[in-house]
Structure formats: C-alpha cells, structure tokens
Amino acid sequence: MSEGEKTGIASGITHRGRRARTFLALLRRDGHVARRNFPQMLVQNLLQPMMFVFVFGRVMTQSGFLPVEYKSLLLPGIMALSMMISGIQAVALTLIAEFQFTREIEDRLLAPIRIEWVAIEKVAAGMIQALVAGLVVIPMGYLLMGSGLDLSLDRALLFGLIALLVAGFAGATGLTLGSTVSQMQIGLMFTLVVAPLIFFGCVYYPWSALAEFPILQKVVLFNPLVYASEGLRAVLTPQFDHLSLVAVIGALLAFDVLLLWLGLNRFRAKAVS
C-alpha cells in the first residue's frame, strides 16, 4: 500500500468521523429544542389520538354501538396516523419556520457538513419523534380502551421494520412539504393534503372494508397511509384481513425513497437561494 493510499484511507475515515460528529450534534440540537418544548409537543402529538382511542375504543364499544373487536382494529390505524402526523409536523413545521425571512436554517447550513445531511438529519429527528408518538399509542390503548384489546406483540422484528418505514415516510414527507409549502399555506396544506390522506388512509377501517366501493378501493392504493395502517394491522392484529406484508413493505419502501428524493431536491433548491 503506497503512502498516498494510506493517507487517503485515513483521511476518509476522519472525514466520515467528523461528518458523524456534526450530524449527531445537529440531532442533539433538535433533541434539546424538543425537550424544551416537551409539554407543548406532548399535547400537540397525543391529545388527538388519545381522544380518538377513548371515544371510539371505549365509549362507542362499551355503549354497544361498535363491537369489542373494533378496539383492536382501530389501534394500529391510530398508531399509523399518530406517527404520520407527528413525523410530518416535526419536520415540516420547523422547516417552514426556519426557511422564513429570518433564514434561521442558515445557522444549520453553516455547519461543516453537506446540506443534504442537514436535510437527512431533519428526517432522522422527525423519525424519532414519529416512533415515540407511535409507540405510546400501545400503552394508551391498554389504559384507555379497557378490556378486550387484543394485540399480538410477538412479531417484534417485523413490527420494528414497518414502524421504521412508516416513520421514514413521515419524516421524508415532512421534508418535502416543509421545503415546498410557505408559512401562509400551512392551513391549506393540512386541509388539502393531510385530511384526505387520513380519511382515506384505512385508519378507522381495514382496506378490505372498502370492497363495497371497488373504485375507491383502487384509488386509495395511492395513499401511503393505507400501507402504514395495513402494515401495522398485519403485525399487531393479524386476526383481521389485511394487505399482504410484501405489498406493504414494498410500497412503503418505494414511498420512502420517492419522498426522500423529492424532499432532498426541494430542500437543496430552497436552501441554495
């Protein structure tokens, strides 16, 4: 091995080490800010799923309007929804604020790391938030829904994989929206993009329930939330009909890659202007 190759390899290692340090410092910064806004974040992320879990999982079932099985059917959907919303919000809302006229994002862009990594760090921070927001739904269900909740928690590895893919999708979508939408359009974004995704995302019903609406059943296959809900349903509540895991993982992977690619492009375009 020549001297040049040696130094080349050594500098490659230190280069990667430095990048990792910068990346982790950026992540720590987001964690620090998130901890400071913890109560606010908790309310923002958990209040809605909590009310949903309670009203539909407890009130409606205990009063007999919905069968007890609905508890188990609903929970994976709520989990997918909770992950999606908090992941998207965590990335998109902060990015929109940081891209505003204060150009706060430049504080981060000065860090000695390629700007793509600044974007990926945002996605990673969103993923962590999404995973937390998703995982707390499980104890929330046991606490608020009362007896009758039937989850199988034994497929941990598969569950972890799907949860990661869903979190990745939420973070990447947040990156795309946050680098595209301006402050003025946030409200519109939620009504126009997020609300239809939720209602046609198989959150409150399984995909198989759409058999009565064949066209709608095909159309919703373009909705990534469908795969998130159905995927979590497949691992947590396999007793119900669900989309095949292969289709779910394939689709989630494709959406992750697409949204990340789109988001990185949008971020780069907006950061360098």
Add this chain to the structure above:
Amino acid sequence: MWADPVAVKRLIGVVPQQANLDFALTAREILLFHGAYFGQGASERAERADRLLDKFQLAGRADDLPQGFSGGMAQRLSIARALMHDPQVLFLDEPSAGLDPQTRLLLWELVREYNATGKTVLLTTHYMEEADELCDRIAIIDHGRIIAMGTPEELKASVPGGHVVRLRFSEDPRELVPAFEGLGGVREVRVTAAEPGPGAAATSGANVAPDWAIDVYGDVGGALVPKIAELAAGAAAGLHDVHLEAPSLETLFLHHTGRSLRE
C-alpha cells in the same frame, strides 16, 4: 471551492447582513451547538463560548433567547458564532449597518484584534470611513464590477488632486468649465448633474429650473473658492452653493462611480 464545500465551511466564518440566529436556542447554546457542529469537545466549546460572550459583552444575556435582542446584540452574537470555530477567513457583510456608535466601535476593535492574529477579514461596507479605518486593501465595487482596488492611500491618491470643490448653479454654467480648468491647482473639472436641486423641487412644480453641478478636483480646496466665485459672478450662472470636501474615500467612491443613485 465547489469541489469540497465542507472543507471550505471549516475555514470560513460568515456573518450575514441580517443575523440568521437559531431562535430556538439561548445565546450561549447558539455558541455551544455551533462549536459542537465543528466537532469541539464539551469543555473546549464551553470555554470558548464563555470567552466570546464576555468579549462581545453578551455575558449578561447569555441565557436569553435572541428574540428580544437589539440589532446590535444580534449582530455581536452572530460574529461571536462565526468566531467559535476560529476560521481562517472571516466574512462580514455590512456588519455595522444600523448599529449604534458604541457597538460599531466595539466591532471595529474586535475586527482589528482578530486581524492582528494573522487571520483574514473580508468586509463589505457602505461606510467609507469604516473601510478607510479597518482595511489594508479596498476594492470598490459598482454594479458588480471592481472599478478600483488598492490600499486606502493608493486609492485616495488616485483621485485627481484629492480635494473637491462642489458647485451648484441655477443656470447652465458649462461656459465656465475652461476658465475653471485654467485655474492654478485644478486637476479636473466635471459637470456632474443637471437635475432639479432640492430648492427647486421644494417650490412650485411649474418653474422647475434644473440645477447644474460642477465638481472641481484640485490639489487645494479652500484657496480655489474666491477665484471660482469671481469667475462665476462674471458669468451670471447663478452660483448658489459651494461645498468643500477633503480627500477621502467618499470623494474617491463618487469620483469612480458617479453620482446617480445605486440600488
């Protein structure tokens, strides 16, 4: 530079015209995290941050969010942030725009101090006295092109004569130009503008007589005035304003760029 932007980011410190601080963090945290981005260890960055907060007189507000900071404080904090990683080249984009005189003086002191440690400072400014005061080399840029470059002394010497006598007339004074040029000590005479003067614009719009302006560049300033006044009185061009300017970068700038407004 484009080949390795990360290496460049390590070498430079950037202070933008508008402070782009991290508004979610306190002043001290801004510095600490900036140090962390650059791979500094916990004790190193804490020590550097405290030193910079002291130096920039921000220690009292170190644990406040920068939202409530005045323009000067935000500016100081963003310079402190740029210095956290000890860059080789510091870019300051109009650092003293909108600052109070005390802050400006503090800023100048810090820039000199930093420069004295052998580091390069690249500063853009609209204030000629700031450039004169701080810079070893000055480039005058107009419409994106460098139109003059050199040490402050070289640049000042490049203005013919150095002194300027600026004259305003209410009538066309161009017939006077040859006479002015013939005066002892005069280097150059320029008819610079024929636009309504402030006096004309303030009165009724009907009889707006354009004001004429002539700049006389010479080796002397005040000594020219009696002769100029004499010549002007003979020509009845309506000389109504005489303004003397000593050699400065201001006259230099105007000499090189002309007097029309810049964006």
